[in-house]
Amino acid sequence: MPLVLLITFTYYPVGNMIWYSFTDWDGIDQTKNFVGLNNYIQLFTRPQYFQVFTVSLYYFAASFVQMAIALYFATLLSFRTRFKNFFKGIIFFPYLINGVAIGLIFLFFFRPGGTLDATLVALGLGKMGHFPLWLGNPGWVNISLAGASVWRYTGLNFVLFLGAIQSIPSEAYEAADIDGANSWQKFRYLIVPGIRRIISLSMILAIAGSLSVFELPYIITGGANGSGTFVTTTVQQAFVFQRVGFASAMAVMLTIVVLLITWIQRKLVPDDDVALS
Amino acid sequence: MSGAMQEEQEMSSEPISRRRQRSQAAIRVTWLFAGLGKYASLVAFCVILMLPLVVILFASFKSAKEYLTTSPITPPQDWLNFSNFGTAFFDGDMLQGFGNTTIILVASIVATILIGTMTAYALDRFTFRFKRVIFALFLIATLVPGVTTQVATYQVVNGLHLINTYWAAIILFSGTDIVSVYIFIQFMQSIPKSLDEAAMLEGASRFMIYRRIILPLLQPAIATVIIIKGIAIYNEFYIPFLYLPSPDLQVISTSLFHFTGPFAASQQIIAAGIIIVIAPTLVIFLLLQRFIYNGITQGATK
Numbered sequence: 001m002p003l004v005l006l007i008t009f010t011y012y013p014v015g016n017m018i019w020y021s022f023t024d025w026d027g028i029d030q031t032k033n034f035v036g037l038n039n040y041i042q043l044f045t046r047p048q049y050f051q052v053f054t055v056s057l058y059y060f061a062a063s064f065v066q067m068a069i070a071l072y073f074a075t076l077l078s079f080r081t082r083f084k085n086f087f088k089g090i091i092f093f094p095y096l097i098n099g100v101a102i103g104l105i106f107l108f109f110f111r112p113g114g115t116l117d118a119t120l121v122a123l124g125l126g127k128m129g130h131f132p133l134w135l136g137n138p139g140w141v142n143i144s145l146a147g148a149s150v151w152r153y154t155g156l157n158f159v160l161f162l163g164a165i166q167s168i169p170s171e172a173y174e175a176a177d178i179d180g181a182n183s184w185q186k187f188r189y190l191i192v193p194g195i196r197r198i199i200s201l202s203m204i205l206a207i208a209g210s211l212s213v214f215e216l217p218y219i220i221t222g223g224a225n226g227s228g229t230f231v232t233t234t235v236q237q238a239f240v241f242q243r244v245g246f247a248s249a250m251a252v253m254l255t256i257v258v259l260l261i262t263w264i265q266r267k268l269v270p271d272d273d274v275a276l277s
Numbered sequence: 278m279s280g281a282m283q284e285e286q287e288m289s290s291e292p293i294s295r296r297r298q299r300s301q302a303a304i305r306v307t308w309l310f311a312g313l314g315k316y317a318s319l320v321a322f323c324v325i326l327m328l329p330l331v332v333i334l335f336a337s338f339k340s341a342k343e344y345l346t347t348s349p350i351t352p353p354q355d356w357l358n359f360s361n362f363g364t365a366f367f368d369g370d371m372l373q374g375f376g377n378t379t380i381i382l383v384a385s386i387v388a389t390i391l392i393g394t395m396t397a398y399a400l401d402r403f404t405f406r407f408k409r410v411i412f413a414l415f416l417i418a419t420l421v422p423g424v425t426t427q428v429a430t431y432q433v434v435n436g437l438h439l440i441n442t443y444w445a446a447i448i449l450f451s452g453t454d455i456v457s458v459y460i461f462i463q464f465m466q467s468i469p470k471s472l473d474e475a476a477m478l479e480g481a482s483r484f485m486i487y488r489r490i491i492l493p494l495l496q497p498a499i500a501t502v503i504i505i506k507g508i509a510i511y512n513e514f515y516i517p518f519l520y521l522p523s524p525d526l527q528v529i530s531t532s533l534f535h536f537t538g539p540f541a542a543s544q545q546i547i548a549a550g551i552i553i554v555i556a557p558t559l560v561i562f563l564l565l566q567r568f569i570y571n572g573i574t575q576g577a578t579k
Contacts (some may be wrong), residue, residue: 011414040436073322089320089566090323096562098512100530101554104537105329106545108336108349115332118348140295151326156577163574183311199321214424215514216457219534231424232475239519259417 014255037247047251052230055142056210059229062146063206067199069150070157078165088162095155103219106148110134110220140228144213145217146226151189152184152216153209157202205263208258230254284400288540323462336548337361344545361549369540369550373525374532381446381517381528382510387450389506390499397461398487415455426513434520445520446528450510456576457502464498504565504572511558529554 196239
C-alpha cells in the first residue's frame with residue numbers, strides 16, 4: 001500500500017515527466033509530439049531561461065550569510081547566557097511562520113514608505129522618497145528576497161548547530177577549562193570539529209535549496225522584475241503558459257542537479273547513522 | 278537530553294571560571310567587554326528579527342485613516358481596536374480556511390501515522406525479496422525536489438479526478454512522507470526484537486504484535502511526527518493552491534494569499550489577517566517548545 005502510493009505519486013510522475021520533457025505537450029492535447037532534445041536545447045541557449053541560475057547565486061550567497069549568523073549565535077548561546085530560552089525562541093520562531101504570512105510581511109517591509117524605509121529614516125540613513133524600489137528594481141529585488149529568506153531560515157540552521165554543539169561531551173569542555181583554553185580556542189578546537197558533519201549537511205541543503213527557492217519569490221513578486229527562480233519559472237511555464245513539455249525538461253534538469261549534488265556529498269562525507277538492513 | 282548535559286557542564290565548570298575571574302582583574306575586564314558585546318549582538322539581532330513582525334502588529338490595530346497618515350514604525354493610538362481582526366476573519370472567510378486546514382491536517386496526520394508505522398514495521402521486522410530495492414526507492418524519493426514534480430503529479434491527480442477534493446491534499450501529504458517512515462524505523466530499531474518473539478510464543482498474530490506492542494512503544498516517535506507534520510501542513514501553500522482552487526476548499530494559507538486582491542486598498546486588514554494566521558503557531562510554539570526543537574532537529578537531519 002505505501003509502495004503503491006510512493007510509486008503513483010513519486011515515481012510514476014517522474015517517469016512521465018522525463019517522457020513529457022521530450023515532447024511539446026501543452027497539458028490538454030491528446031497527442032504529444034516527440035521533439036527530441038529540443039526543450040533542453042532551448043533551456044540552455046535562451047538567456048531568459050538560463051538567467052534563473054544567476055538568480056540562485058543570490059540565494060546561495062545568502063545561505064552562507066545565514067550559516068555564519070546561525071553559527072555565531074549558536075556558539076554564543078552554547079555558553080552560559082541569561083534569558084537563553086528567550087533568545088533561542090526569538091531566533092527560531094520565524095522558521096515556524098506560515099510562508100504566505102512571511103511573504104505578506106515582507107511586502108509590508110519592502111514597500112515604498114514601508115518598514116525598511118521608515119526605519120532607515122528613523123536611523124538618519126536617508127530621506128523618504130530617495131530609496132530604491134526594493135522589490136521593483138531588478139538590481140535590488142533578489143537581494144531583498146534573499147534577505148527575507150535569511151530572515152526565515154536562519155532559525156533552523158541555528159537550532160541544528162546549537163543541538164550539535166550541545167551534544168559535544170561536557171568532559172571536553174572541562175578538560176579545556178583546566179588547560180586554560182579561552183572562548184576562541186574552545187570554538188576553534190572543540191566546537192568546529194564537533195559540528196563538522198552538520199555543517200557539511202547544511203552546505204548541501206544550501207546548494208539544493210538555492211536552486212529550488214519557490215515560495216517567497218512566488219508570493220512576494222510573482223517572479224517579476226528578474227526575480228524568477230528556477231522553480232517559479234517552471235511552474236509558470238507549466239500552469240500559466242501550458243508548456244508542460246518544456247516545464248518538464250526544466251524539472252528533470254533540476255532533479256538531476258540535486259541528485260548529483262547529493263551523490264557528491266555522500267561520497268565526500270560518509271554517512272554513519274542508520275544502518276538500513 | 279542535550280539540555281541536561283549542558284546544564285551539568287555549566288555547573289561543574291562554574292567554580293573554576295569564577296575562581297579565575299576573582300584572581301585576575303584584567304581577565305575580568307575583557308570578560309565584561311565580551312559579555313557586553315555578546316548581549317548587544319543578541320539584542321540587536323533579535324530587534325532586527327522582530328521588526329518586520331512588530332510593525333504588522335502595529336498596523337493591525339490601526340484605523341484606515343491612521344494607517345495612511347502614520348509611519349509604519351509608530352505604535353497604534355488604540356491598542357483595543359479589534360475591528361480589523363473582525364473584518365479579516367469574517368469577510369476574509371478565515372473561519373472556513375481554519376476549518377478546511379483542520380480537516381486536512383487531522384486526516385493526513387492519522388493516515389501518515391498508520392501508513393508510516395506499518396511500513397516501518399514491515400521494513401524493520403520482516404525479511405522479503407526486493408527489500409533493499411524498496412529501501413533505495415524510498416531514499417531516492419526524498420531527494421526529488423517537491424514543487425517541480427507537481428508538473429507531472431498534477432496530471433496523475435487530475436487523471437484520478439481528485440482535483441478540488443480534500444483527498445488530493447490528504448493523499449499527497451500522507452502518501453509519500455518518507456521522513457516520518459525514517460523516524461519510525463530509527464525508533465523501532467531501539468525496540469528489542471525479543472519482545473516480538475516473546476509475544477509470538479504466546480500465540481500473538483503479526484497484527485496483534487503491531488497493534489499491542491509496536492504501536493504503543495512508538496509513542497515518542499509518533500509525537501515527533503505529529504509536530505513536524507502538523508507544522509508543515511499548516512504552513513503548506515502550494516499543494517492546496519494547485520489542487521484545491523475552489524473557494525469552498527480554501528485552507529488557511531490560500532485564504533490569506535487571496536487577501537491581496539480584495540483588501541489591496543486596506544493594508545491594515547491584511548496585517549490583521551497575518552496576525553490571525555501566526556497566532557496559533559505562536560501559542561503552539563510557546564506550549565511545546567522543547568518538543569518542537571527536538572522534532573525539527575530530527576526531521577531535518579534525516
